[in-house]
Amino acid sequence: MPFQFILVQQYLFQMHIQFKINKIAIALAALMTMSVTMACAQKLIDPKATKETAALYRNMHGLAKKHTLFGHQDATDYGHGWRDEPGRSDVKSVVGSHPAVIGVDIAPLTGRSAESIKKSEDRLRKLVTDTYARGGITTLSWHFSNPVSGGGFYWKDSVSLPAVKYIVPGGKNHEDYKVILQGLAGWFKSLKGAEGEAIPLIFRPYHEFDGDWFWWGKAHCTPDEFKSLWQFTAGYLRDSLDVHNLIYSFSPDNKFNTVAEFTERYPGNDWVDLVGMDNYGDMGRDGKYNLEQAIKKLKIVNDFALENKKLAAMTETGLESIVNPVWYTDVLLKVLQKNKLNLAYVLVWRNDTQSPTHYYAPFPGHPAVPDFKKFYDDKYTLFEGDLKNIYGK
Numbered sequence: 001m002p003f004q005f006i007l008v009q010q011y012l013f014q015m016h017i018q019f020k021i022n023k024i025a026i027a028l029a030a031l032m033t034m035s036v037t038m039a040c041a042q043k044l045i046d047p048k049a050t051k052e053t054a055a056l057y058r059n060m061h062g063l064a065k066k067h068t069l070f071g072h073q074d075a076t077d078y079g080h081g082w083r084d085e086p087g088r089s090d091v092k093s094v095v096g097s098h099p100a101v102i103g104v105d106i107a108p109l110t111g112r113s114a115e116s117i118k119k120s121e122d123r124l125r126k127l128v129t130d131t132y133a134r135g136g137i138t139t140l141s142w143h144f145s146n147p148v149s150g151g152g153f154y155w156k157d158s159v160s161l162p163a164v165k166y167i168v169p170g171g172k173n174h175e176d177y178k179v180i181l182q183g184l185a186g187w188f189k190s191l192k193g194a195e196g197e198a199i200p201l202i203f204r205p206y207h208e209f210d211g212d213w214f215w216w217g218k219a220h221c222t223p224d225e226f227k228s229l230w231q232f233t234a235g236y237l238r239d240s241l242d243v244h245n246l247i248y249s250f251s252p253d254n255k256f257n258t259v260a261e262f263t264e265r266y267p268g269n270d271w272v273d274l275v276g277m278d279n280y281g282d283m284g285r286d287g288k289y290n291l292e293q294a295i296k297k298l299k300i301v302n303d304f305a306l307e308n309k310k311l312a313a314m315t316e317t318g319l320e321s322i323v324n325p326v327w328y329t330d331v332l333l334k335v336l337q338k339n340k341l342n343l344a345y346v347l348v349w350r351n352d353t354q355s356p357t358h359y360y361a362p363f364p365g366h367p368a369v370p371d372f373k374k375f376y377d378d379k380y381t382l383f384e385g386d387l388k389n390i391y392g393k
Helices: 001-031 036-041 051-063 091-097 114-132 174-192 221-242 291-308 327-337 369-377
Strands: 070-073 101-105 136-141 203-206 244-251 272-277 311-317 345-348
Touching: 051 244, 051 311, 070 136, 091 369, 101 114, 101 345, 114 136, 114 174, 136 345, 174 221, 221 244, 221 345, 244 311, 272 291, 291 311, 291 327, 327 369
Parallel strands: 070 101, 070 345, 101 136, 136 203, 203 244, 244 272, 272 311, 311 345
Antiparallel strands: none
């Protein structure tokens, strides 16, 4: 290899490292320059929230003024062609850092045998504690199997029952639901850091409720029933079960076009910390792009959050198989940056272990890798390696 070529390689590597150092410095500056007035205004719905949970919420508000954190579902649990390899993620294999936000699904903690739940509790606990120890953030989704009928979490005609009306206060299965929440509360409170502190979590139950595919969806409960379910869930966990390490996230799909539609099932400011949107349909699914609509809807979410002093996020998105190799910079980044938004994070869906097509983040050798590296290098995006003291003052 020519000596001159080696020198060029060394120079490019040094420039890349310097760029990341500058990016981290910018992120630290954003945290340090938050005003006291802003911090006081941004309060969690839980007045007893742990100091680490409150700090995470405050710091995410601060970073959102100039950056958006990148997230990936199940990033460290498994990836394209692998599973259970500590320290690995497809994202890290491509850019050298895990995602800043990692999605974990707590579906295995409910509706299973006691033995299965125990194994899942231990496995998911390690994922969460490892992420926290590295300085990353965990967001929890809950594909909750129907608690009053068969059919799993999806709605299945002639099988599923409209469970919401049965598990809210006054419903015939309400006590059963309380037992389920008691089990979750025990797991939430078992998540501890090195000093014994409770690990903060973004809790995103009952997502995509404006669609009909889940049993808690729009066709299967009234707005008042959904609000009652949300309010009871948050209130019972917080006030009766003393869970104080949750940031409550409200996230419909992309079915709304107005603020009124977005808030049709909104349970009220006293019950929500973060508002978001799941949007695959406008972002290239089945080859259909409607980026103007994606930008419009994201601005509705953002403006509502600012007006009501909540965090905002693009809670799920992605393009399956990343069939557009420049999707990350030419689609996602442009949608995020079209307006001056305060988005805490954007999360793409999971990389299945066995499926040759069900993945949303690139892995080594994928044609989208060069574009994803550009997305990673952009000053606007932050990954886990960019986060410094996200749980501190």
